[in-house]
Amino acid sequence: MIILNKIISFYYREYKLNLSGFQDILTNIIFFFVSIFIFIFSIGPDKEKISTLSIGIVWTLLLLSSTLSLRKFYQDDFENGSLLIMHLNGFSFGFIAILKTFSHFLFVQVPFLLSIPIACIILNIANDKIIYLVASFAVGSLTLSCLGSISSSMNLMNQRNFLLGSVIVMIFSIPIIIFSVSIINIEESFNSLISILFGILLIVFAINPWASGLCLKLSIENN
Amino acid sequence: MIILNKIISFYYREYKLNLSGFQDILTNIIFFFVSIFIFIFSIGPDKEKISTLSIGIVWTLLLLSSTLSLRKFYQDDFENGSLLIMHLNGFSFGFIAILKTFSHFLFVQVPFLLSIPIACIILNIANDKIIYLVASFAVGSLTLSCLGSISSSMNLMNQRNFLLGSVIVMIFSIPIIIFSVSIINIEESFNSLISILFGILLIVFAINPWASGLCLKLSIENN
Amino acid sequence: MKFLVNPSKFNELADYIFKPVLILSILLFALGLLFSFYLSPDDYQQGSTVRIMYVHVPSAWLALLTYAIMTLYSIAALAFRIPFGFIFNTAVAPIGAVFTLICVISGSLWGKPMWGTWWVWDARLTSVAILFIIYLIIIFMNLSIENRNVREKVVAIFILVGSVNLPIVKFSVDWWNTLHQPATISKLSKPSIDPSMMTPLIIMTLAFISIGLSIAILRIKTEIISRKSNLG
Amino acid sequence: MILVKDLSIERSNKKIFENINLAVGSGKIILLKGKNGSGKTTLLKAMLNLIEPSAGAIYWKGKLLKKNLYNFFNNVTYIADKTSSLGKLSVQENINIWKRIFLSNISDSQIENILSTLKLDTYLFQKVNSLSFGEIKKLEFLRLILENKKIWILDEPLSNLDSESIEVLGQTFEDHRSKEGSIIFSSHQKSEINVSEEILL
Amino acid sequence: MILVKDLSIERSNKKIFENINLAVGSGKIILLKGKNGSGKTTLLKAMLNLIEPSAGAIYWKGKLLKKNLYNFFNNVTYIADKTSSLGKLSVQENINIWKRIFLSNISDSQIENILSTLKLDTYLFQKVNSLSFGEIKKLEFLRLILENKKIWILDEPLSNLDSESIEVLGQTFEDHRSKEGSIIFSSHQKSEINVSEEILL
Numbered sequence A, B: 001m002i003i004l005n006k007i008i009s010f011y012y013r014e015y016k017l018n019l020s021g022f023q024d025i026l027t028n029i030i031f032f033f034v035s036i037f038i039f040i041f042s043i044g045p046d047k048e049k050i051s052t053l054s055i056g057i058v059w060t061l062l063l064l065s066s067t068l069s070l071r072k073f074y075q076d077d078f079e080n081g082s083l084l085i086m087h088l089n090g091f092s093f094g095f096i097a098i099l100k101t102f103s104h105f106l107f108v109q110v111p112f113l114l115s116i117p118i119a120c121i122i123l124n125i126a127n128d129k130i131i132y133l134v135a136s137f138a139v140g141s142l143t144l145s146c147l148g149s150i151s152s153s154m155n156l157m158n159q160r161n162f163l164l165g166s167v168i169v170m171i172f173s174i175p176i177i178i179f180s181v182s183i184i185n186i187e188e189s190f191n192s193l194i195s196i197l198f199g200i201l202l203i204v205f206a207i208n209p210w211a212s213g214l215c216l217k218l219s220i221e222n223n
Numbered sequence C: 001m002k003f004l005v006n007p008s009k010f011n012e013l014a015d016y017i018f019k020p021v022l023i024l025s026i027l028l029f030a031l032g033l034l035f036s037f038y039l040s041p042d043d044y045q046q047g048s049t050v051r052i053m054y055v056h057v058p059s060a061w062l063a064l065l066t067y068a069i070m071t072l073y074s075i076a077a078l079a080f081r082i083p084f085g086f087i088f089n090t091a092v093a094p095i096g097a098v099f100t101l102i103c104v105i106s107g108s109l110w111g112k113p114m115w116g117t118w119w120v121w122d123a124r125l126t127s128v129a130i131l132f133i134i135y136l137i138i139i140f141m142n143l144s145i146e147n148r149n150v151r152e153k154v155v156a157i158f159i160l161v162g163s164v165n166l167p168i169v170k171f172s173v174d175w176w177n178t179l180h181q182p183a184t185i186s187k188l189s190k191p192s193i194d195p196s197m198m199t200p201l202i203i204m205t206l207a208f209i210s211i212g213l214s215i216a217i218l219r220i221k222t223e224i225i226s227r228k229s230n231l232g
Numbered sequence D, E: 001m002i003l004v005k006d007l008s009i010e011r012s013n014k015k016i017f018e019n020i021n022l023a024v025g026s027g028k029i030i031l032l033k034g035k036n037g038s039g040k041t042t043l044l045k046a047m048l049n050l051i052e053p054s055a056g057a058i059y060w061k062g063k064l065l066k067k068n069l070y071n072f073f074n075n076v077t078y079i080a081d082k083t084s085s086l087g088k089l090s091v092q093e094n095i096n097i098w099k100r101i102f103l104s105n106i107s108d109s110q111i112e113n114i115l116s117t118l119k120l121d122t123y124l125f126q127k128v129n130s131l132s133f134g135e136i137k138k139l140e141f142l143r144l145i146l147e148n149k150k151i152w153i154l155d156e157p158l159s160n161l162d163s164e165s166i167e168v169l170g171q172t173f174e175d176h177r178s179k180e181g182s183i184i185f186s187s188h189q190k191s192e193i194n195v196s197e198e199i200l201l
């Protein structure tokens, strides 16, 4: 039960911190909507066109906006010593990675998830497709959080080149994007495609604690 | 002449910090292209579709790149005391803001500017439009740099009532984007539209040293 | 075959064969240029633009081949703890990137007269572009992660994961219907290409291989030295 | 309880120190001394298994530390030379977070007591960022009490403190020693803290 | 040269200190003492016009400091309690940046000399991040020489230094004093530095 208590306290801390960094979350979401407007302006008011393109746009924007927050993933905690305290408090680095990934999902991706329906309305996406979109994004975004954890822990060792991490995340997310977008277009096979997405999620999820944990350990060692 | 020397040394430092080598510029450019790829993957390979979206894509990426780097704008310099050193070395806070804005333009936006022509080729944008795109982008990106300077200096003060700082900036950037996007679509009136863009730039440029300077002063005072 | 896995054995052999390979590459390249510009016929459809093929196809093959070998060395390095694999990968990645770049540039130059655009988003071209970016990421990871032990493992894993792209490049023309030429030369059965074009192609391929080999030898040697003196 | 045996550490192929032997028994206060760059911080971090030694080993209760890491962590408080409080949050919020993280059962009135001996009680709602350097440092010491562990590992706790605060800290150390706790800390300053052993690196 | 007259400072409506008078003449070394939170850092920052005083004024060469700010800045080196070197860059790169920023005409051999008295010469190509706490602090003192200004304002320069480095610093202070320079610094530690005046906040 102690471990459960500790996990709860971890999220209490994340909550306190993210709340004071509410700005960042808001910035991400605004970025998301402003970009949607950009697309609407650049396409023109043609409803037909907008709705054929919209799902791809939503997905890409979701991906790009979540790279916005990658820098915050471990950097702050690393610099102010919280990472160390967490470790000394009994969490292995791999476990910290898992907790952090969920916290990223909770505080960064879930707000997006909530704003998807609004985006769908703006972009004229059919109501019955919204549910598919949200479902595929829910799975895909957790995958993105895992990838983000890996790349930003790598960035701790390589503090200069921040974008390299994002590029790596984006390369790996290409298959996710392909599958997710086709989920929407070929509705019949929704089940089989979402299970592919799930498969990818499982792989990344299994690698994440191991890879991120190693990077965290090494970067603390070298600090 | 001393002031000129000091300005040069300012940029030497920015260069060392931003691009510890050529690789960082290249990473920026790769990031740009990978983002384009992602868009293509989500939209599909249809030429028609791609070219209706291409201007939106380029502008979204511009907005993204300037949002991504907002955190680096003043935060690092503020935290490691460089801002203070610069000030004590004879630059008023307003002047630091101007220098920083140009440095942001130079090291973040210009690499994008340079890669636009290539992006246009792979996005099937007509050759004669490229020049318009680059021109509007050049003006617009400097405006975004100024806005970025204002919002990130507001963020330094780290007070709840400034939570809306980045929101305001994003909203301000909407008219810029509308004008820039329509520049491409309605070629005839290019001149009048670009002069509106220029007008916006001048206003923001004039406000920037004053607003950012004040925020920098206040945040150093409260630290 | 020790020289394939042992740095000092490799060094011995490299000293021995470097000059011959270099000379061979110069000779082959000159001969190849001669063949492809003067001693081969125009295509009845494509005219003289077909000569781009003699650069395009060998560079494409070598881009793929280089990555394939890097994948093998990554497995060797990770699974069988052969550190030479790391050395090889660091040294050879830029060469592969250059070949890919040549392939893309020559392909677009060819595409303009053939398809009417520099670039289309079909599966072959897209996957080659991704191959190029993967090469670049490998190079930048090598440059920017400081801790060597971590860096080489991370890069090796990345190479392994990225190798998924290889079959996509190779077979995309068969799997999806695309603008790009399906395999005509490298088919397993009888190649469907005129012998008069085959000769310059083979010579150019050999020339590209020997050029790549001589640069690789140089780069691997410097990599070995820099590791010995702990500069990297 | 902690036994450091023939420990050597290298970083980037440079020897930092070699063959250090040291034992931290219960009821002991050990002071690490040495010039700048002699490896005090490195040694303390190695004792927490944060740095891989190049030779030698560390034992905890007779077992290899590595094998028994989380049990060890349950018994140790580490205060690094950097502070771990969150600058954006207020003192109060920081304390609340620590209380939860360390599952501390120290009562609120006790905490208030300590804060007032540390003269921090008036700053409860101020952001940590705006505290003075010494005040931030003192706030960090609250963790010693909150965590309530047996072993304290402290890196340069005395720097930036005024003499009054050093005295308070000295008393806290004395209290801890009398409860069979053990302390190892590094310092450059001469102070009136009563140490059982001095080790020169 | 600097005259502080009846200075009072409030922050968030809390008085930090009141009616401070102090004069920094040339050839003087002034030590600021006081408890944690007594306002030493605040006073030093106010002397640099970084904090607005609630009452009183500061004069520089007879004129109001505010009116004459950049002339004053041309004559002063400030070393804060935080360090200003860039952790991501190497020692060498940091020195190069400083040399350019301060348009320093100190020769390379002189810099090498100083680095070797500070025992930093072997770390030239190491990232500042990986230096020890004291080494980073010592690196900061290089700015005193590089900037080559008349007035030095230093916030807790002695903390985290070993006694040898403090001695070197004391000598540097002495040198500067003999060249008619003036120094004002804060400290909690007793040291052998020969001060002209002590001010208790």
Ligand code: HEM
Pocket: C053, C056, C057, C060, C061, C064, C103, C104, C105, C106, C107, C108, C110, C111, C112, C114, C115, C118, C124, C125, C128, C129, C169, C170, C180, C181, C182, C183, C184, C185, C186, C187
């Ligand atoms: C930028 C554009 C292009 C790229 C990235 C590209 C890429 C490639 C690659 C990777 C291969 C090797 C495939 C293999 O080994 O099976 C290849 C082969 C080939 N390409 Fe391209 N190509 C491009 C444009 C073109 C164009 C425009 C043509 C001519 C119309 C062309 C004709 C060929 C031919 C004939 C082969 C040999 C196929 C074989 O027998 O294997 N390519 N290309």
Ligand SMILES: Nc1ncnc2c1ncn2[C@@H]1O[C@H](COP(=O)(O)OP(=O)(O)OP(=O)(O)O)[C@@H](O)[C@H]1O
Pocket: A222, A223, D011, D012, D014, D016, D034, D035, D036, D037, D038, D039, D040, D041, D042, D043, E123, E126, E130, E131, E132, E133, E134, E135, E160
């Ligand atoms: N990653 C690294 N690579 C190379 N050298 C390192 C690395 N990390 C630390 N060092 C060196 O190890 C030495 C010991 O550092 P450490 O921080 O342990 O010193 P310290 O005794 O705590 O000094 P101080 O009193 O200044 O705090 C320093 O000289 C430092 O430069």
Ligand SMILES: Nc1ncnc2c1ncn2[C@@H]1O[C@H](COP(=O)(O)OP(=O)(O)OP(=O)(O)O)[C@@H](O)[C@H]1O
Pocket: B222, B223, D123, D126, D130, D131, D132, D133, D134, D135, D160, E011, E012, E014, E016, E034, E035, E036, E037, E038, E039, E040, E041, E042, E043
């Ligand atoms: N923005 C602020 N709002 C309210 N109080 C503040 C603010 N900034 C500083 N203070 C308070 O001012 C007091 C003086 O701080 P200062 O940093 O000058 O102390 P100091 O003498 O340097 O202490 P130390 O020896 O610990 O460095 C502290 O009690 C601090 O909490």
Ligand SMILES: [Mg+2]
Pocket: D040, D041, D042, D081, D155, E132, E133, E134
């Ligand atoms: Mg230390």
Ligand SMILES: [Mg+2]
Pocket: D132, D133, D134, E040, E041, E042, E081, E155
């Ligand atoms: Mg202070």
